[in-house]
Amino acid sequence: MKIGEAAKESGVNAKLIRHYESIGIIPKAARSEAGYRKYSEADVHILKFVKRSRALGFSMKEIKKLVGLWRNKSRASLEVKNLALKHVEEMENKIQELQDMVRTLRHLAKNCHGDSRPDCPILEDLATSR
Amino acid sequence: MKIGEAAKESGVNAKLIRHYESIGIIPKAARSEAGYRKYSEADVHILKFVKRSRALGFSMKEIKKLVGLWRNKSRASLEVKNLALKHVEEMENKIQELQDMVRTLRHLAKNCHGDSRPDCPILEDLATSR
DNA sequence: CATCCACCTTCCAACGGTTGGAAGGTCAAT
DNA sequence: ATTGACCTTCCAACCGTTGGAAGGTGGATG
Structure with a gap:
């Protein structure tokens, strides 16, 4: 082949x-x-x-x-299992991170008019030091 | 500065x-x-x-x-909002993907002895064409 | 004044995983 | 003999960040 x-x-x-x-x-x-x-x-x-x-x-x-x-x-199947579970943990951490970002951004977007006016809570948040 | x-x-x-x-x-x-x-x-x-x-x-x-x-x-705040929401959507897709992977792997790991025996459903799954 | 150290400069390369292109060789059919 | 589909290697790009090398500058010390 x-x-x-x-x-x-x-x-x-x-x-x-x-x-x-x-x-x-x-x-x-x-x-x-x-x-x-x-x-x-x-x-x-x-x-x-x-x-x-x-x-x-x-x-x-x-x-x-x-x-x-x-x-x-x-x-040993233990080795495989540990590898898999470590990977699962990493993915779950990543999911958590993403969910936090989504939550924040959704909240900001909800308070944004989304029209032709220039004022925008999203940009205000980005521009604010924390 | x-x-x-x-x-x-x-x-x-x-x-x-x-x-x-x-x-x-x-x-x-x-x-x-x-x-x-x-x-x-x-x-x-x-x-x-x-x-x-x-x-x-x-x-x-x-x-x-x-x-x-x-x-x-x-x-226009609309432009910012759209950018943000598009980004949110992408992140949500990514979350979905990750969750699917986690679900599958957790299921496989649960059925794996995780001891010194060599047989392992995780590897069996990986080795199986779908 | 010389020396030292912390800072600054630019350039080049690596990580992971994949994709693309260029330039060329091989094989089968027309 | 030529086409076209396949194969080969090598080099570069994507993204965002980090690292190192090699060299210049600024301000404090001895």
Whole structure:
């Protein structure tokens, strides 16, 4: 399988596949005589694994670990679970941050006329030191 | 006021102040004879405005607009309000995304022993095409 | 006056994750 | 023989921030 087909199969862009290889997320692909990268079904499987991990918000660093754990059949599930829960915690912190911002901005926007007049509580807030 | 003092006053790092100037977020600072940037209280005020806007999650592009609107006394509050509400909407989308990921991962983690055994529903999920 | 230190200057590069382009090689079909 | 679809590598961009290197300036000390 050449990279284009592996891309189609896995749903991961060919460019991105090369990138993942270059940063060591996935193993270096075997090469054909002409120098083309060759992929097996197992390789495609890894790519799908990476894609799914990205969709769950893991960083590339975390994914590197996850791929390692996945391929190591003697891993402890504790390690995976801790990685996942740490990630969940980070996402929850991010959510909290965003919600705070949304709350503040919604409040400010509610008190803003939103017409052709220039006075605007949003700008007033931004311009105020706290 | 030199850049260090302006940084302390505004809470914006000196390095970041230069960066903001270079990308046109804030006007080019006046210079002393030796070439040092000089800042007024008004400049510090702009820096605080930018800082506060960042804290509310606005992108630099949006902040550029906001600074422009703030300094333009004949602006319409509608424009500011729309900018703010568009930003709120984006943040709410992001929150939704994150919540979906958290929900999925929490569910997977709950079914994971989290001990020394290797079998792990989290990895199984990641390895499954959908 | 010399020296020291804290400050300032510019320029260049890195982080993460992805995407784009340029310039060129390879392979199959027309 | 030429086209066109694919592949290769390398380099740069996005965003916002931070870091370092290499050098100039200002004011206080010895």
